[in-house]
Amino acid sequence: MQPWLFLGFAGLVGLSEVSLKNSEIWKSSTHGVAALDSIYYPQPVGPTNQLLEIGRLSFDSTVKHGKEFRIKFTPTFQADPLNYSASERYWSELPEGYLQFQSLGFNIQAGYNTFTWGVTDGYNPLDVVSARRYQDPLRQEKLGAPSLSVKKDLENVSFEAIYIPLQRKSILPGDHSRWLPRQVLTTTSIGNGTQTATLNLPPQLDYQYREEQVRDHALENNFGLRMQVAGLFEGLDVSLQGFEGAANTPAVDIGASGSLVQFQPRLIIRADPQVYLTPVYYRQRVYGASLVYAFSGMIFKSEFAITRLISRGQDLLGNAEEFIAGFERPIPVWGHDLTLVVQGTVVKHSVPVTNAATSLNRIFDQAFLGGLRYPLTDALTLMASGLWDTQFHEGYAHLESTYNLTDALKVGLAGDTLWGSSETP
Template identity: 30%
Template sequence: MPSLAFYLSLILLLSATTSFAARKTEWSLHLDSRIEAVYFPQSYGEDTNDDLYRLELNPIYRWKYLDSVRFTFKPLFIANPNNKSTEEQTFFDPGETFVRYQRENLSLQAGYNIFSWGVTDGYNPLDILNPRQYFDPLHSRKLGLLSLVYSQTLGSWDYEVVFIPLNQGSLLPGDNSRWLPRQIFLPQTADNDLILLLPENLRYHSRARKNLGTSAENNYAFRLQRRGEFIDFSLSAYEGAAGFPLIVPEVTGAIVQVSPKTVIRVDPDVTLNSYNYRIRQGGISFVSNQMNFLFKAVGSYTETLEDNPNLQKWTNENILGLERTFTFGDSGMLIAILQYSFLNTEKKNDSNLSVSEIFRSAYMAGGRLSWKEVWSANFLGLYDSIHGSTYQEYSLSRRFLDAWVLSGTASFIQGSDDTPLGVYGKNSSYSISLSRSF
């Protein structure tokens, strides 16, 4: 029979092994939560909301084994029970949920990933890998993308290779959303020569998304970056599903004009067909730190790989930006940005369901002001120089007890109903939110 000394030795060995295993692994669990109330002063359609109440939960679990294996679980859940658009009442996305194997200069990551490529703010033509949730097109959210990512660092150079076996595509507003046009709709057509006049009691009906060709399958991307003391730049390439689908309406109605554009006064029921389509994009970004300013430039060229007369065969997008940080005393800081975007396409596109059309020739100015580590204010202004439409957003936040944040936001949209930004003119809003981190 084993002696007492043997059992004592075994207990000490097990204790040492458990302690060693505990030292090899680390984990953390947090929860970000937010409740928000949004009020729209103007009514917009019989079956749309004048107010919305949302609860957002964002748990964050991280686990690490040694320094080489990491697991991240960061999904997003939104409950919006009073939303008349049933597709938007609940929303779940896996967000960032992946396993990562990491060595000193390389890593391999598999799961749902969120990418941030490019260097500009607000509008970024290189940031197209992730599909988006467009329940509010002016505040879209990236969706987690099932993908395999290999990255490596070689001195001052980094490169990243991404393989996407199946791209589910972006989510559009639900049938009873305020963010679907309800007065004038200019669908993208082969010659951009069709205008739909919509009745006040419009009823949208969306069909299931279809893929043109193999647009959703075997998407891939590559990025090469160089980081220098004063200048950073990157080259990127992507082939796969476009970030925003092609939308083709089915309508019946009466023709009220045939020239120079065909104008149809449509019946109340409109069916929206949407299609994923495949694109190929090459892009470049540039950042330079000079005289306390950050100079930013982004350019991209996109080809459509589908033979469809309703699609642009090519698109060239460019952004120039300027950013500077100012400090005030010991506790105040302002980050200010100024950007200009200019787009060129195969043919003019008047579609007011194309978010990028807002930025065909647009100026954007914004900033974030913070002071005393508890107050912060954000402001944003956008001017569409082609149509004269504007978007303004102002917010003020106050932190309490380190974990609570109370915020108020006001946004204003102005412009003609037949412009890409002005079509959302009745969606100016006020909101208040309360956030808590655990």
């Protein structure tokens, strides 16, 4: 991981909500948000942007018919015309666009949708259903996929089933993104697959994406099941879930030529400027459990997830067992509640670690996370979060403040810093 710092400034303008009552049973509403993010990276890194100016426009439209039927539509548009990566300059997405029917404890949704399973904040190993866009791996965006979901609520138990006939492809950082390795690249797709090979990268590096591979029909017929039990004991909620489908983080095959620097004990290659990246979408099965326990003014959250590959290959991210636990507590300070979150993670993987952008989650293998949120006034909110990776001795810190100028206008200032070795996540 390279030591980076970037600052962001955002202004958000909420468009006034419009509510139309066409009859006694038809109702509709629409509201929108316009945002401008200015992101500055102090450190120049190869042929990548130091300044990004990103404009966003999103809408949330709902049409209701009585209490049973609802249509939801949330298109999003993004423009970053000066981005060096052509694939990241303009972007449109439909996270949600579905028809919903609910009656007598049944909830059925058909159309485009995103899903969030699991209960923990910061790192959520059970949140594996939706594909993602990794333009900025620290701020991943979920991609809507055509799906059918059915949920049945009983008194204290709910059952949910999801079917995705054709999963979306997760999108990796652009070819000129600073989130791609720029000094060295460690990979298991070169060599025998049991240990990493190291590519020493030249200053004038040219990444090119090749056509992706899809193994074992990974994008077809994804499905999941979840059971939630509320109040199993006083203050205790638990859930069990399983999902089979495409991994939301694809593997990446590396294609490169160069000169051999070292063969043993570790393969090291001085790479030529041209490096080819091939996204590999593969099939896996993830199952696990989560619990939430509220007691003495605190909330304890925990998850356990087991990942088993269905596809095979030395370039894939491998099997994993993941455990996370932590607590959340509000603390009264000067008339407002300061919310404190502390978590710890332990993850066991079956493959060596690399420094690819798709391996960023490996910083959670043995880590502590913390976060603070404090509304200093009704308009000003301060937030801080961080991570310390005890395995690789690297970390991440985030500071953010937001201020509501009016009910419809908000500004914010944020800063992030990462530190660690360039050969690790």
